[in-house]
Amino acid sequence: MQLQRRHTLKRAQEFAYVRNRGLSCVGRYFVLTTAPIPPTCAAGPAFSRFGIIVTKRVGCAVLRNTMRRRVRELLRAHGESLGKGRYVVILLRQAAAGADFPALREDFSSLLARHAKQEQHAPQTSC
RNA sequence: GUUCGGGUUCGGGUGGUCGCUGCGGCGGGGGCUUGCGCCCUGCGCCGUAGAGGAAAGUCCGGACAUCACAAGGCAACGCGCCUCGCGAAAGCGGGGGGGCGACGGGUCAAUCCCGCCGCAACGGAAAGCGCCACAGAAAACAAACCGCCCGGAUCUCCCGGGUAAGGGUGAAAUGGUGGGGUAAGAGCCCACCGCCCCGAAGGCAACAACGGGGGCACGGCAAGCCCCGCGUGAUGCAAGACAAACAGGGGGAAGGUCGCCUGCCUGCCCACACUCCCCCGGGUACUAGUUGCACCCCGCUCUGCGCGGGGCACGCGAAAGCGUGAGAAAAAUGACCACACAGUCCGAAAGGACGGACAGAAUCCGGCUUACAGAACCCGAACGGCG
């Protein structure tokens, strides 16, 4: 799937919305949180929007850039299974520092499966 | 050839598939227009460009911008041997001078001299103030604890005087060695060395061969205050410029006062409400607008960052010349695969495994500092081999 500028979350309000309202799922390297797109958003739910959080405790700037790019690549390859019309926030944990791409991919796909299961059981949260 | 030290350059390569951001073209969509057409775009395709030597730390210096305009003084801050070169400046480099430290040698010995190597923010301590703990008799300007010598005495012990050679303390103690001299001593006198002053060959200069004079005083710290010389207005692209909408109201300040080059003062200028401050209220398009801002200037122009000319920087090259010129904005420059090339580990070998140093542009440029695997080249030193 595509991952252009319009597919990214930008404002602090949007990140706070996902953290307050969304369902989260913790893996070895990531914390995945998703929420339905808010009705106040003027844009249609034609696509999902993603935000990646890489804090300073992950490492120096070069390492943070590399990890963020690997997560972007994961989303580009596997992000479609999260469905459309959602806000998605992915937080990199400290253990992810220096993890290579196959390990990240394995953890991410298992996290996606668990997240889909959780989504089925949980009722749709009211906005 | 090996090792060590210093310097310069480079600091991962080639190809493929998929992807991201900027720009351009074509198409799509939207808006305006009767229309030609113009504008916008969070869309698609194609083309093209896309992290560093330190991009880092933010330690210096500039460009640029604003503070209405330019000026002087004080304060504050920075720099500080001489000379040459580069540079806008900061700074960098070459050479030299004196200084300090280690080593070796000279010498009876030394704080002295010579050689060699290394180091440094290296103006001034006889302009002034301050500090120099402990120890020591005494720590900065004069003094004398133990001693030594002379004289006296109530004669081991005390008193007066002379002395600064010896002892001990300290980071630092009133020039050093030898000789003369003396009651004992002392630059008291002499020789050599050192030091200070004057002159001076030489040197662009810092400096200084050498000569004369002086018995010799002037301890250290200025990365303590300070003095001398030179320099600096302040604030920083979140500087600033442009554009939309709206609605203003109330209170206060000072009459030579507010503001002003924003640490202080003077001077000058402007205003006398159109100033400044406070409070209440209103507006805010754009996913925080556009620009500054991504080589620059000029010309042509089919209006396309297209062409031409000139200039700047960098790279390649012997030269002529050729090539290149990131520009994001919750922030692109990536992921994977293959092949060679370095590197580490295991192994006798074949081979196998691991796996790319330090590190990510944010207005730009020049330096400084810090981090750094490895490669190439050059210079110097030591050791060894061959001729």
Add this chain to the structure above:
RNA sequence: GUCCGGAUCGUCUAGAGGCCUAGGACUCUCGCCUUUCACGCGGGCAACACGGGUUCGAAUCCCGUUCCGGAUG
């Protein structure tokens, strides 16, 4: 991004070149007191972020590094 400031026991701090082998309070710990606990009394452990330089001598002065914090739309 730009511009500033700071670092001392586990915590909060004192310190302005020698009195510092760094003081105080809380904490911790040992003992005393008490039938026991608390309070109190006495003792102990425990720090100058790191690396250079100036100086006879540095927590203090200077330079660099590391870490932490603040202001600014």
